[in-house]
Structure formats: structure tokens, C-alpha cells
Amino acid sequence: xxxxxxxxxxxxVFEEAPVELRxxxxxxxxxxxxxxxxxxxxxxxxxxKYLSGSTLVKGINGFEAEFNKSQTSxxxxxxxxxxxxxxxxxxxxxxxxxxxxxxxxxxxxxxxx
Amino acid sequence: xxxxxxxxxxxxxxxxxxVTLRCKPISGHDYLFWYRQTMxxxxxxxIYFNNNVxxxxxxxxxxxxxxxxxxxSFSTLKIQPSEPRDSAVYxxxxxxxxxxxxxxFGPGTRxxxx
Numbered sequence: 001x002x003x004x005x006x007x008x009x010x011x012x013v014f015e016e017a018p019v020e021l022r023x024x025x026x027x028x029x030x031x032x033x034x035x036x037x038x039x040x041x042x043x044x045x046x047x048x049k050y051l052s053g054s055t056l057v058k059g060i061n062g063f064e065a066e067f068n069k070s071q072t073s074x075x076x077x078x079x080x081x082x083x084x085x086x087x088x089x090x091x092x093x094x095x096x097x098x099x100x101x102x103x104x105x106x107x108x109x110x111x112x113x
Numbered sequence: 114x115x116x117x118x119x120x121x122x123x124x125x126x127x128x129x130x131x132v133t134l135r136c137k138p139i140s141g142h143d144y145l146f147w148y149r150q151t152m153x154x155x156x157x158x159x160i161y162f163n164n165n166v167x168x169x170x171x172x173x174x175x176x177x178x179x180x181x182x183x184x185x186s187f188s189t190l191k192i193q194p195s196e197p198r199d200s201a202v203y204x205x206x207x208x209x210x211x212x213x214x215x216x217x218f219g220p221g222t223r224x225x226x227x
Contacts, residue, residue, distance in 0.1 A: 032214050043117075043204055043218035051213055090156065094214050099144050100169075101216060105155045 002027040002095045006104035014112050015083055021076040021107045023065075023091030031093045033074040034101070035065055038088040047089070050074065061085065086111045117219035119205050125225045131193040134222045136205030137186055146216065147180055147190050148204040156204075162188065195226045 007022045025031060032051050036044040048059025055067040065076045074091060091104040118137040126132055138145045146161040160170040162182045170180070177196070182188040192199055202223050206216040 034215060036216075036218075041221075041223075043220050044206075044216070045218065046215045049213060049215055092216075099163075099208055099210060099214055100158075100161065101214075103156050 002093060002102050004091050004093055004102050004104040006091055006107045008107050009105065010108045010110065012110045012112060013081055016080050018079050019077065019081050019109065021089050021109065023074045023076065023104060025072050025074065025093050027093060027095040029096035031095050033067060034092040035059065035076050036090045036092060038090065044090060081111050083111050083113060085109060117205055117207055117217050119219035119222050121222060122220060123223045125227065126195055127227055128196055129194045131191065132195045132224060134190040134203050136188045136219060138205070138207030139217055140186065142207035142209045144208045144210070145182060145188050146206045148206065149201045150204060151201045197226045200224055200226050
């Protein structure tokens with residue numbers, strides 16, 4: 001069985017401040033990890049993904065994430081957030097040969113001016 | 114490609130009525146997923162298809178829910194009869210086994226059952 005835990009349901013932050021959204025996972029097989037963003041009244045869209053290779057992956061809109069196998073984590077970071085980053089963020093994984101994802105509960109990022 | 118297309122975008126219906134949600138996946142994608150999103154339960158996987166064949170419908174909440182995929186470019190999710198607790202946003206997503214396993218989501222259908 002596999003699982004994804006997003007430790008924070010809500011993260012408030014001021015504009016231009018750095019932010020980290022936490023994601024921990026559990027899986028008995030090798031994993032592929034994803035972060036998706038959902039803006040209000042829209043579907044989820046891919047921010048970034050880790051498939052293999054370098055553990056630091058960069059995505060769209062200045063976001064990056066680091067795969068840490070020993071800590072089973074895939075935290076999302078951005079050095080300076082904008083008001084437009086206010087959205088719901090979902091961490092997801094697929095394991096082994098499966099194409100069926102497991103999603104976390106989501107973290108609501110709220111950027112204040 | 115136009116991405117995953119869902120219709121209608123909004124549906125308001127009365128309790129007891131039949132509701133049909135529609136989805137067109139990205140051309141060439143061989144997996145199709147139906148999700149439901151609510152504040153209380155988050156994002157739930159209802160059913161998924163591989164090459165038009167339903168593989169796992171264990172997430173379908175009740176027999177009132179059914180889904181079909183008659184061909185590679187069309188799928189429907191039907192609720193009959195609908196109930197107020199079915200009010201949610203329903204997403205369709207697709208992915209390709211020849212790709213990197215990321216999911217491509219449609220814009221969703223917001224269903225309100227009164």
C-alpha cells in the first residue's frame with residue numbers, strides 16, 4: 001500500500017516571503033512524485049515531477065522540490081511568493097509499474113499582501 | 114491538443130433527476146480517471162479505465178453511480194437518481210503509458226443537487 005501525507009492543510013504567508021509545503025510518502029516500491037496546483041474553479045495542473053536522476057527538480061512559476069529518499073519526503077519550495085500563487089497544492093505519487101496515483105489531501109497556500 | 118474536455122461546466126438539478134457528465138480525454142491517452150472533489154472528503158478517485166475497459170470502480174460510492182467509456186475519445190459518468198449529497202466538483206483526467214505518468218485534468222463539472 002502507498003500513502004501521501006501533506007502535513008499542513010493551510011499555509012498563510014506574506015507576499016515575497018519564502019514558503020515550503022511539506023509532503024511525506026510511504027511506498028514499498030520505487031516512486032514517481034508529483035506536485036499539482038489547483039487555482040480557484042479550475043482543474044489540477046502539473047507543477048513539477050520527479051521520475052529519476054537529480055533529486056532537485058524545478059517546475060513552473062519558480063517552484064522547486066527535493067526528493068529525499070531517506071526521509072521519504074518531497075517538499076515543495078519557492079523563495080519568494082506572489083499573490084497569484086494563492087491556490088491549493090496537491091502532492092501525488094505513483095509506485096512501481098502502476099499508473100494509478102495516490103493524492104495527498106492538499107495544502108491551501110494563502111498569500112497575503 | 115485542446116486538453117481534457119468536460120461538459121457541462123455547471124449542472125444544477127433537482128433531487129431524483131438523472132445527471133450525465135461527459136469527458137473527452139486527450140487523444141492517445143490510454144487511461145481515464147473520474148474523480149470527485151468536496152471540502153469534506155477532498156479528492157476521491159471514483160473509477161478508472163484502461164483502453165476503454167473499467168478496471169477498478171471500488172471508489173464509486175453507490176449503485177446510483179455508473180460510468181462508461183464506449184470508445185477511446187468519450188466517457189460518461191451518470192448519477193441516477195441524484196441526491197443533494199452528490200453535490201461536488203467532478204473531474205475527469207487522462208494519462209498515457211507512453212508518457213511520464215502525470216495526470217492531465219479537465220476543468221471539472223460543478224454539480225449542485227437541490
